[in-house]
Amino acid sequence: MSLRQLDAITFEEKIYGNEETCLIIFSRKSCHVCKQVVPVLEELQPKYEGKFGFYYVDTEENISLFQRFSLKGVPQILYFDSGEFRGKQAGLVDEEKVEGKIATILEA
Amino acid sequence: MEDAKQSYDLIVIGGGPAGLSAAIYGGRAKLRTLLINKGALGGMVDTTREIVNYPGTINVSGPDLMRDFIKHAESFGVTFLKDEVVSTDFAHDRKKVTTKKKKEFSAKAVIIAAGNEPRLLNIPGEKELQGSGVAYCATCDAEFFEGEDVVVIGSGDQAIEEGMYIAKFARKVTIIVLHDEGILDCNKVSAERALSHEKMEFIWNSTIEEVLGVGEDSVEAVIIRNIKTGKSTELACQGVFFFVGMIPSTRFLQASGLEMDSRGYIPVNEQMETNLEGVYAVGDNRIKYLRQVVTAASDGATAAVAAERYIEEQDDFHMNVLQSQKKVLLLFFDAFNQESLELSALLEEVNLDLPENYRIVKIDMATKKNLARKYQIEKVPSVLLLDKGLEIKRLDCYLDKDKLKSQL
Numbered sequence: 434m435s436l437r438q439l440d441a442i443t444f445e446e447k448i449y450g451n452e453e454t455c456l457i458i459f460s461r462k463s464c465h466v467c468k469q470v471v472p473v474l475e476e477l478q479p480k481y482e483g484k485f486g487f488y489y490v491d492t493e494e495n496i497s498l499f500q501r502f503s504l505k506g507v508p509q510i511l512y513f514d515s516g517e518f519r520g521k522q523a524g525l526v527d528e529e530k531v532e533g534k535i536a537t538i539l540e541a
Numbered sequence: 542m543e544d545a546k547q548s549y550d551l552i553v554i555g556g557g558p559a560g561l562s563a564a565i566y567g568g569r570a571k572l573r574t575l576l577i578n579k580g581a582l583g584g585m586v587d588t589t590r591e592i593v594n595y596p597g598t599i600n601v602s603g604p605d606l607m608r609d610f611i612k613h614a615e616s617f618g619v620t621f622l623k624d625e626v627v628s629t630d631f632a633h634d635r636k637k638v639t640t641k642k643k644k645e646f647s648a649k650a651v652i653i654a655a656g657n658e659p660r661l662l663n664i665p666g667e668k669e670l671q672g673s674g675v676a677y678c679a680t681c682d683a684e685f686f687e688g689e690d691v692v693v694i695g696s697g698d699q700a701i702e703e704g705m706y707i708a709k710f711a712r713k714v715t716i717i718v719l720h721d722e723g724i725l726d727c728n729k730v731s732a733e734r735a736l737s738h739e740k741m742e743f744i745w746n747s748t749i750e751e752v753l754g755v756g757e758d759s760v761e762a763v764i765i766r767n768i769k770t771g772k773s774t775e776l777a778c779q780g781v782f783f784f785v786g787m788i789p790s791t792r793f794l795q796a797s798g799l800e801m802d803s804r805g806y807i808p809v810n811e812q813m814e815t816n817l818e819g820v821y822a823v824g825d826n827r828i829k830y831l832r833q834v835v836t837a838a839s840d841g842a843t844a845a846v847a848a849e850r851y852i853e854e855q856d857d858f859h860m861n862v863l864q865s866q867k868k869v870l871l872l873f874f875d876a877f878n879q880e881s882l883e884l885s886a887l888l889e890e891v892n893l894d895l896p897e898n899y900r901i902v903k904i905d906m907a908t909k910k911n912l913a914r915k916y917q918i919e920k921v922p923s924v925l926l927l928d929k930g931l932e933i934k935r936l937d938c939y940l941d942k943d944k945l946k947s948q949l
Contacts, residue, residue, distance in 0.1 A: 469580035523672020
């Protein structure tokens with residue numbers, strides 16, 4: 434299942450309004466590394482249904498979000514919990530790294 | 542019984558131009574072909590913006606060219622699987638591969654086209670600041686350095702061409718080069734353009750030893766070391782792109798028994814055969830002179846045809862020799878060798894006279910080299926007497942009916 438896309442407004446709502454426990458991948462269409470990481474997240478998503486959210490931000494369409502976190506490249510996965518930034522992973526990451534990070538956030 | 546769904550004639554590991562070409566040739570030869578690829582299909586070509594030297598195609602983007610390769614393979618019935626091969630067992634006639642998702646597949650032949658990946662320098666700050674200023678892909682990240690100062694390490698085609706792309710966005714691009722002034726590893730056309738580029742500067746005889754950041758949030762400088770003087774200097778920048786060459790993606794083969802050089806590249810012969818029977822290596826992960834789409838495609842074609850012949854030989858051998866109720870006379874001949882043709886006729890004649898006759902199987906040495914190797918046959922004609930594939934004896938090849946007969 435493809436990841437739910439966020440824009441500046443829905444981002445605000447999910448992260449700071451609902452204080453969701455979730456990850457967001459910052460990606461762009463012309464990035465081949467992103468094309469490898471996004472499917473990893475799509476595959477993991479169902480396993481965490483109801484426990485951990487999976488979202489997608491297109492950096493070309495949402496420059497303000499990108500600048501806000503002063504990111505310098507894609508793909509980057511940002512993690513949030515209770516409205517707080519809980520870390521990020523850059524570049525080519527595999528499911529073990531993502532699941533490891535999710536586990537530490539869920540256990541905290 | 543083996544699960545038919547997991548059993549193939551040919552497994553190709555890797556979906557770049559070499560793997561896709563092998564799959565196209567395998568599919569066209571009606572081999573049940575499975576291509577396993579861990580990421581997006583297209584390999585390193587998928588990251589190339591412009592290809593201007595693939596014969597017959599004057600200018601095309603990497604992804605567009607690969608889309609056509611994929612369509613072509615699909616049209617020949619190739620099965621694609623998105624997964625990563627993590628271990629292999631090449632010790633038996635049926636080669637096995639196991640994937641990260643814990644699936645097992647087997648095939649009569651395997652073609653390894655795993656390609657290569659960017660080498661890391663493993664210097665302080667490199668890993669910590671990835672995504673915060675340290676980058677490996679200009680197409681992905683160049684735009685994030687609009688109006689900033691960027692350092693590029695390396696002077697090969699990729700470093701210089703990507704450097705020029707980054708210069709479209711950055712204020713200044715400084716290239717760190719190991720060699721003496723004026724010497725770049727890239728092609729001449731790119732070198733001339735880069736050396737006269739108004740936004741590009743060069744620091745010669747140098748490498749970088751550390752990336753300095755503000756915590757792990759952003760890059761603020763690199764430490765450059767002159768390899769001639771040994772002197773280190775700091776250069777302020779907001780971005781660092783590493784293009785320091787490639788390493789083969791062959792670590793998953795370390796326990797396979799496959800021969801590799803110290804860097805992990807696989808040596809092959811003209812047929813793309815490795816040291817293991819029925820296992821071939823093609824494209825960027827093999828030792829080769831030129832790593833281009835056209836040579837990758839050529840490798841793939843060669844290996845698939847070699848694999849097709851190998852499989853045919855194995856199948857014939859199973860049916861006619863290993864499963865034969867009668868004992869087998871295995872004759873190795875060459876159509877250009879008169880003596881071997883005469884012996885062939887004589888052997889037929891002798892066989893008819895015998896009370897308990899044999900099955901005669903003739904092997905053309907010119908095409909079926911694997912069997913010759915298996916039985917260590919070096920000359921034609923040669924005749925072996927076999928029972929269920931096991932050698933009972935080697936005949937002396939007299940062109941004399943009685944002398945032949947007396948040995949049987």
